[in-house]
Amino acid sequence: MSKNHSPEEILQSILRNVQVGGNLTTGDITQILNLLVIIQQPDVFKPKEIPQNIPRGSIVKFVGRAETLVSLHERLQHSSQVVIAAIEGMGGVGKTELATQYALIHLLLNTYPGGICWLRARDEDIGLQILQFAIAKLGLKPPEDWDLPQQVDFCWSRWHDGNVLVVLDDVNDYPKVEQYLPPQSPRFKLLITTRLQLDFSQSFTLDVLSESAALELLQEWVGAEKVTRELEDAKEICQRLGCLPLALNLVGRYVKKRKISLAEMLRRLEEKKLTHEALARDERDRTWTLNVKWGVAAAFELSWEELNDDAKELGVLLSLFALAPIPWKLVESVETGKDAEQLEDSRVELESLHLLQGEDSYQLHQLIREFFQLKQAEFNQVEELKRSLCRVIAAVAKEIPEAPTLQQITYVTPAIPHLAEVANNLIQYISDKDLIGAFTSNARFYDGQGLYDKAAPWYEQCLEVTKKRLGEEHPDVAASLNNLAVLYYSQGKYSEAEPLYLQALELRRRLLGKEHPDVAESLNNLAVLYYSQGKYSEAEPLFLQALELRRRLLGEQHQDVAETFNNLAVFYRSQGRYSEAESLYLQALELRRRLLGEEHPLVALSLNNLARLYNSQGRYSEAEPMYIQALALWRQLLGEEHPDVATGLNNLAGLYRDQGRYREAEPLYIETLALRRLLLGEEHPFVAASLNNLAGLYYSQGRYSEAEPLYLQALALRRLLLREEHPDVAESLNNLAALYRDQGRYSEAEPLYLQALDIFERQLGINHPNAVTVRGSLANLRDRLPQNPE
Numbered sequence: 001m002s003k004n005h006s007p008e009e010i011l012q013s014i015l016r017n018v019q020v021g022g023n024l025t026t027g028d029i030t031q032i033l034n035l036l037v038i039i040q041q042p043d044v045f046k047p048k049e050i051p052q053n054i055p056r057g058s059i060v061k062f063v064g065r066a067e068t069l070v071s072l073h074e075r076l077q078h079s080s081q082v083v084i085a086a087i088e089g090m091g092g093v094g095k096t097e098l099a100t101q102y103a104l105i106h107l108l109l110n111t112y113p114g115g116i117c118w119l120r121a122r123d124e125d126i127g128l129q130i131l132q133f134a135i136a137k138l139g140l141k142p143p144e145d146w147d148l149p150q151q152v153d154f155c156w157s158r159w160h161d162g163n164v165l166v167v168l169d170d171v172n173d174y175p176k177v178e179q180y181l182p183p184q185s186p187r188f189k190l191l192i193t194t195r196l197q198l199d200f201s202q203s204f205t206l207d208v209l210s211e212s213a214a215l216e217l218l219q220e221w222v223g224a225e226k227v228t229r230e231l232e233d234a235k236e237i238c239q240r241l242g243c244l245p246l247a248l249n250l251v252g253r254y255v256k257k258r259k260i261s262l263a264e265m266l267r268r269l270e271e272k273k274l275t276h277e278a279l280a281r282d283e284r285d286r287t288w289t290l291n292v293k294w295g296v297a298a299a300f301e302l303s304w305e306e307l308n309d310d311a312k313e314l315g316v317l318l319s320l321f322a323l324a325p326i327p328w329k330l331v332e333s334v335e336t337g338k339d340a341e342q343l344e345d346s347r348v349e350l351e352s353l354h355l356l357q358g359e360d361s362y363q364l365h366q367l368i369r370e371f372f373q374l375k376q377a378e379f380n381q382v383e384e385l386k387r388s389l390c391r392v393i394a395a396v397a398k399e400i401p402e403a404p405t406l407q408q409i410t411y412v413t414p415a416i417p418h419l420a421e422v423a424n425n426l427i428q429y430i431s432d433k434d435l436i437g438a439f440t441s442n443a444r445f446y447d448g449q450g451l452y453d454k455a456a457p458w459y460e461q462c463l464e465v466t467k468k469r470l471g472e473e474h475p476d477v478a479a480s481l482n483n484l485a486v487l488y489y490s491q492g493k494y495s496e497a498e499p500l501y502l503q504a505l506e507l508r509r510r511l512l513g514k515e516h517p518d519v520a521e522s523l524n525n526l527a528v529l530y531y532s533q534g535k536y537s538e539a540e541p542l543f544l545q546a547l548e549l550r551r552r553l554l555g556e557q558h559q560d561v562a563e564t565f566n567n568l569a570v571f572y573r574s575q576g577r578y579s580e581a582e583s584l585y586l587q588a589l590e591l592r593r594r595l596l597g598e599e600h601p602l603v604a605l606s607l608n609n610l611a612r613l614y615n616s617q618g619r620y621s622e623a624e625p626m627y628i629q630a631l632a633l634w635r636q637l638l639g640e641e642h643p644d645v646a647t648g649l650n651n652l653a654g655l656y657r658d659q660g661r662y663r664e665a666e667p668l669y670i671e672t673l674a675l676r677r678l679l680l681g682e683e684h685p686f687v688a689a690s691l692n693n694l695a696g697l698y699y700s701q702g703r704y705s706e707a708e709p710l711y712l713q714a715l716a717l718r719r720l721l722l723r724e725e726h727p728d729v730a731e732s733l734n735n736l737a738a739l740y741r742d743q744g745r746y747s748e749a750e751p752l753y754l755q756a757l758d759i760f761e762r763q764l765g766i767n768h769p770n771a772v773t774v775r776g777s778l779a780n781l782r783d784r785l786p787q788n789p790e
Contacts, residue, residue: 024073024109026066032105037061051115051137051160054103061220062101064213065094068206069102073111075202076165076189084181086192089206090354090365091299092246095193098206099167102191106165113162114187121171121194122302127152127180134159152180156188168192172306195303197352205354208365214238214248221252226262233262240269242366247279247296254278274370300371303353310338312375314346315355317385318364319372320426324417325361330396335388361414386429393422394434397441403601404448405637416445423458427465436466436476440483450643450679452491459484475518478507482522489525490643492684492721494533501526517560520549524564531571532685534726534763543568559602562591566606573613574727576769585610601644604633608651615655627652643686646675650690657697669694685728688717692732699739711736727770730759734774741781750785753778 075085087095103116115137119129127148134140134155142151166182171194182188192198209217215234219227227234241247254277255265268276280295294302304312317334318326328347332340350356357363364372376382396415401408422430423438430438439462446455463480470476485500505522512518527542547564554560569584589606596603611626631648638644653668673690680686695710715732722728737752753774760771 024070026070029066029069029105032108033062033066033101035108036101036104050107050110050113051117051133052103052107053118053133053137054107054116055100055118061217062097063216063220064209065098065101068098069105071204072098072102072191073106075204076191083186083188084190084192084200084202086194086198086200086203087206088194088197088203088354090368091195091294091303092244092296092367093206093208093354094245095206096169097245099169099191099193103165103167111163112165112189114160114164115162116165116167118167118169121168121173121177121192126168126177130155130180149179153183156183163187163189166190170194171196171198172302174198195306195353197354208243209245209248211235211238211243214241214243217245217248218252221249221256222262230262233266236266237262237269240266240366244296244365244367246294246299247367250281250295251278274367274374279367296367297371297374300368303355304371304375306353307349308346310342311346311349313379313381314343315350315372316376316379316382317389318350318356318362319369319376320386320389320421322417322421323364323366323369325358325363325414326418327361327414330392330415330418331362333392333395334385335391336385386426390422390426390429390434393419394430394437397434397437400441400444401448402444404444405601406639407637409445409449412445416442419445423461432470435469436462436479439465443483443487447487447490449639450641452487452680456484456487456491459487473507473511475508475511478504478511478518478522481507482525485529486525489529489532492680492686494529494722497529498526498533501529515549515553517550517553520546520553520560520564523549524560524567527571528567531567531574533722534728536571536575536763539571543571557591557595559592559595562588562595562602562606565591566609569613570609573609573616575764578613578617581613582610585613599633599637601634601637604630604637604644604648607633608648611655612651615651615658618658620655620659623655624652627655641675641679643676643679646672646679646686646690649675650693653697654693657693657700660700662697662701665697666694669697683717683721685718685721688714688721688728688732691717692735696735699735699742704739704743707739708736711739725759725763727759727763730756730763730770730774733759734770734777737781738777741777741784746781746785749781750778753781 072085072087076083087098089095103118106112107116117130117133117137119126119133125148130152131142131148134142138155138158138160140155140158142154146154164182164187166188168177168190171177171192174192174194174196181190192200197203208214215227215238218234218238237251238248241251251265251269255262265278268278274297279297281298304315307315313336314331317331317336321330332343336343338346347356347362355364355368379385393415396412397419400412404412419438419442423442427435427438439458443455443458443462446452446458459480463477463484466474466476466480481500481504485497485504488494488497488500501522505519505526508516508518508522523542524546527539527546530536530539530542543564547561547568550558550560550564565584565588569581569588572578572581572584585606589603589610592600592603592606607626608630611623611630614620614623614626627648631645631652634642634644634648649668650672653665653672656662656665656668669690673687673694676684676687676690691710692714695707695714698704698707698710711732715729715736718726718729718732733752733756737749737756740746740749740752757771757774757778760768760774764771
């Protein structure tokens with residue numbers, strides 16, 4: 001608003017624009033809203049003959065609704081008969097305030113010279129209110145011996161000339177007031193505010209504010225500087241209150257009066273939720289704008305009183321779910337004693353009062369959910385509802401496999417927030433047999449997408465809760481230890497995984513005996529870890545024990561047997577024992593195809609591993625189609641952003657590099673590195689491997705200045721994450737030595753070769769291909785060194 005013009009001048013300018021253009025714009029509305037705050041009493045500009053009874057009070061800036069006010073005005077103008085427009089919405093969303101601001105704006109603009117009549121539908125008899133307005137404001141004198149409807153008709157028929165706005169505020173029983181409505185004349189515009197869903201062509205639902213508008217409203221109370229300084233807390237408060245205008249006004253005023261930080265306000269809200277005094281109206285405070293009639297809970301109570309008992313019970317049931325869209329099929333699965341049609345009737349009743357929104361999946365507003373939670377105490381059957389809900393969620397949890405595909409992830413995604421809600425807040429209603437699944441289902445959902453950081457808290461919580469309920473000596477505690485160790489392994493946290501694997505193995509042996517499939521699982525997992533740590537002499541006997549035990553206990557045709565075939569084959573390939581590895585890879589692939597079908601992530605893994613073996617043997621024409629098939633399968637089943645897809649890209653790039661197809665290899669290596677950094681973070685062995693591989697490609701092309709920093713990063717990362725005597729560390733030492741050798745930096749290369757050779761010989765044996773290669777490289781280097789004279 002211009003500082004050089006008075007409110008009167010600004011108003012006249014807007015009026016001229018409207019007369020020329022014919023329509024109000026959002027800019028016009030925003031300017032008038034600002035004017036209203038400044039002048040407080042808009043009728044000071046208006047001729048006294050305009051009759052109106054708009055509620056009076058302190059006017060605060062009205063934000064986030066300019067477009068809605070424009071739309072509302074357009075709805076009220078377009079008709080050849082009486083226009084009825086209804087503002088619908090949940091309690092506290094600002095329906096009455098919107099109607100008030102609309103009336104004030106058009107009082108300033110003289111849109112309704114015939115008067116603005118405000119009627120309180122919930123409080124008093126509408127007919128009496130109309131009669132009182134006509135007598136007091138219009139000077140009409142209906143015959144006293146007529147009945148009330150006749151007197152009201154008399155008033156309507158003799159109403160002042162010009163367009164008339166009639167506001168019917170907070171309608172909760174439309175048929176009761178319908179007989180008193182204005183006659184069928186286009187000059188009468190009827191604006192209704194209601195919690196109900198009314199079937200008018202000009203009805204619209206008023207939603208909560210956007211985040212930006214909510215922040216602006218909060219700023220009106222606490223100041224722009226405070227919101228800017230504590231922006232994240234301000235956003236949290238808006239989110240915590242679900243951007244509900246009534247709640248934001250109450251909380252903003254509380255903060256202003258108490259002079260507390262937004263962080264402290266947030267803490268208090270989290271502690272007491274809807275019962276906090278900041279969300280209640282102080283009846284002793286008369287400085288409020290007149291339209292703030294209730295606190296938040298009191299506003300919701302009005303809607304609650306309109307519900308029948310079945311709808312109230314459904315509201316309580318829905319409050320047990322998470323603050324997220326609730327699939328209706330989950331609600332129907334909960335045992336309530338009601339059939340599907342009765343549940344639908346209750347749902348429709350909640351929807352009709354704007355307490356529930358959605359289609360197929362339904363959402364409660366955050367504060368409505370808290371209100372319904374407060375009402376749980378009124379229902380004796382709430383404990384059984386909790387137990388029944390937990391049985392439903394436990395059944396859903398069992399549908400999430402250990403390695404879910406993208407299709408399975410998509411299918412269970414809507415249920416995940418509710419699985420989390422049960423695990424976090426209703427776990428006492430989960431049976432002992434379903435306890436571990438309540439946590440592992442959430443973990444598998446994230447683990448299966450390669451989102452290890454999101455999976456970790458669920459596995460950690462599972463271990464803690466399982467120990468607390470079942471005691472330290474229980475098979476499910478051993479399973480929880482094992483699951484957490486597997487997760488740590490996937491994150492590259494080998495030193496954290498090892499003690500958990502050992503604890504799980506020892507506990508399973510003690511509780512289940514040595515001849516048990518779970519013991520075989522622990523042996524297999526520990527062997528994989530030792531292999532990844534370069535502890536090959538410790539890994540092989542464990543692989544063999546696991547394979548023998550699984551074959552004997554589970555039979556030859558079992559997925560766990562295929563897993564151990566695959567893992568032992570990986571081990572043999574790394575040892576250069578190619579013929580033994582190939583036989584096991586082929587058995588694993590054939591078994592997985594038979595048990596799982598052609599389209600499964602584990603079949604893709606077997607194809608990839610067999611291709612890698614062929615690549616190691618120089619059998620490129622056999623390897624390439626397998627790599628391509630595995631990558632396509634992973635992309636199809638797991639999506640583009642998954643660690644297995646990164647593995648497929650990396651291995652295909654390696655094949656192209658080995659064939660000298662550098663232009664095809666480079667973009668794949670770069671994509672692999674980016675994907676692994678995204679999914680696994682900067683500190684992970686696979687990221688180190690990608691750095692090493694990309695450096696190797698540059699080295700092969702003679703791009704030494706690009707290769708060196710990558711080799712150095714890979715070496716530093718492997719030393720940090722693995723251990724000094726790990727074969728991957730030796731690989732990095734060897735690669736860096738070769739780079740220095742080819743640059744003629746012989747004195748820098750020799751000690752690196754010596755370190756690499758020492759590690760390879762001690763860890764893999766003196767006859768391992770890697771040890772043989774390094775010895776040859778070292779000998780070649782020494783031939784290039786200048787000879788010392790005797």
